[in-house]
Amino acid sequence: MGESSRRGFVAGLEDVVAAETRLSGVDGEAGQLIIGGFRVEELAGRASFEETVYLLWHDALPDSGQLANFREELAGRRELPPATLDLLRAAADEKVPVMDALRMAAGTVSPGTDDEEALALVTRLPAIVAAYSRMLEGEEPVDADPELGHAANYLYMLTGEVPGAEFTRALDTYLSTVSDHGMNASTFAARVIVSTRSDFVSAVVGAIGALKGPLHGGAPGPALDVVFEIGDASRAEAYLREKLGRGERLMGFGHRIYRVRDPRADVLAAAAERLYTTDGDMELYELALDVEQTALSLLAEHKPGRNLQTNVEFYTALLLHGLQLPTQLFTPTFAAGRVAGWTGHCFEQRELDRLIRPQSVYVGSRDASWMPLAER
Ligand code: ACO
Numbered sequence: 365m366g367e368s369s370r371r372g373f374v375a376g377l378e379d380v381v382a383a384e385t386r387l388s389g390v391d392g393e394a395g396q397l398i399i400g401g402f403r404v405e406e407l408a409g410r411a412s413f414e415e416t417v418y419l420l421w422h423d424a425l426p427d428s429g430q431l432a433n434f435r436e437e438l439a440g441r442r443e444l445p446p447a448t449l450d451l452l453r454a455a456a457d458e459k460v461p462v463m464d465a466l467r468m469a470a471g472t473v474s475p476g477t478d479d480e481e482a483l484a485l486v487t488r489l490p491a492i493v494a495a496y497s498r499m500l501e502g503e504e505p506v507d508a509d510p511e512l513g514h515a516a517n518y519l520y521m522l523t524g525e526v527p528g529a530e531f532t533r534a535l536d537t538y539l540s541t542v543s544d545h546g547m548n549a550s551t552f553a554a555r556v557i558v559s560t561r562s563d564f565v566s567a568v569v570g571a572i573g574a575l576k577g578p579l580h581g582g583a584p585g586p587a588l589d590v591v592f593e594i595g596d597a598s599r600a601e602a603y604l605r606e607k608l609g610r611g612e613r614l615m616g617f618g619h620r621i622y623r624v625r626d627p628r629a630d631v632l633a634a635a636a637e638r639l640y641t642t643d644g645d646m647e648l649y650e651l652a653l654d655v656e657q658t659a660l661s662l663l664a665e666h667k668p669g670r671n672l673q674t675n676v677e678f679y680t681a682l683l684l685h686g687l688q689l690p691t692q693l694f695t696p697t698f699a700a701g702r703v704a705g706w707t708g709h710c711f712e713q714r715e716l717d718r719l720i721r722p723q724s725v726y727v728g729s730r731d732a733s734w735m736p737l738a739e740r
Contacts (some may be wrong), residue, residue, distance in 0.1 A: 365671035373725050378620070382547050382720070385422050387708045390546040392621035400543055402736035408541040408631045409533075413514045413701070414438065415485055416540040420708035435513065441487040442517065444495055446470040452492065456499035456615060458662070462696045463582075465496045467572040478714060479691040482566040489568075490514070490700040494521035497693055515539060518700065519687070530642050530688055537635040538683055541628050542676065542698055546621065550581070554706045558713040561722040569701060571706045572699055578615070581677075581702070584694040587616035588681035590655065597654035605661055608666050614659050617672075618677030625673040632679035636735030639686040652682050694700045 368733050374380055389398040397404040400419040407416065411425075418426045418434050426434055433556045444452075455465040469492040471486045471627070494731045495505035516534040519527040527535075553566040553574040575581035594603050604614060619626055640649040656674055663672040684694050 395624035407706040413539040415703040463576045490518040493696040541702035542701040555713045558710045581695045582700045583615040584681035585679035585691040600658040618672045626675045627672045628676040636683040
């Protein structure tokens, strides 16, 4: 037995409990996700994103007066200051990827109280993504419309057009569905940063960096690319088999915690079905369902007993594509939803006020002798 396992080292901190939270609970065996006391199926699709954020921060749904006040608080913070716009323009000139531009621009949120920073981060993230996406296309940013809610404003700032109710509902469903998810990597990163008594802006900047990786929030773009590359259901099996044969992972499948189907996949699948049947490319939708089924049967063959299932990212890709968002906005839009949970966890960690500082086990040599530079 090596020293590491004797001292309880667990690569990836699997099964290690790092926090107590009332924000969300994930039961990976039963395939259940609770957000702020509600099963995700109960909440998403009904709650506006503002209601979900309020629920996470205050542990209760707002009444109509509280909701109106909260919407107003957010509305007053959507405008991006000149320093943020300048930074985004410079990034657009260099064609910086959207997640990197988002990480840089999130850092321009002014220091304030925890409440002020949390409100600004929730409102600014989508405003930054929308403005930057337009700049990349050589277009001017569109100012928010104070009459519109959070989700509708995001689509409005992206396109300059007021979205229909079906689009707004689909985006609200998505943002609430991904608002929080236990001790995922980006949330853990945010909590570690706040635990040093650092600020919420720094925590969210760090969380954006963690979310960007392909094993976390970077999967939906590649998941959809696979569907496009396959192009026709008859090619799905050969294409996916070859990918697995090369030792590649199928994006949108598998999860560290879920051992059954990710319940968010069902919520988003239902939202995607509603969206595509009212206003979408049904051919693509059907193809995606075929690709999913083929992937599931090949994964069962590839890792028997592991029960690799569809995760949230597969249907995220389909839903956000149905909302006419380009692939490069999928992960940034995930950030715009998850910022609700990041900030909620920042509040919890602030209250706990305990530095997160785990141990490591030294596994290097212990008797090295110094060698002068000329002799190395
Ligand atoms: N395709 C192919 N093989 C897979 C996949 C997949 N999607 N997922 C897991 N495996 C394999 C692993 O390579 C591993 O094989 P090995 O034992 O030969 O090394 C085996 O199945 C078991 O893997 P796990 O331990 O269950 O995987 P882990 O917990 O480390 O990873 C993860 C979970 C990162 C999500 C993984 O399933 C994956 O890479 N999926 C694809 C990327 C993706 O969709 N990410 C989004 C996740 S959801 C979210 O973060 C919001």
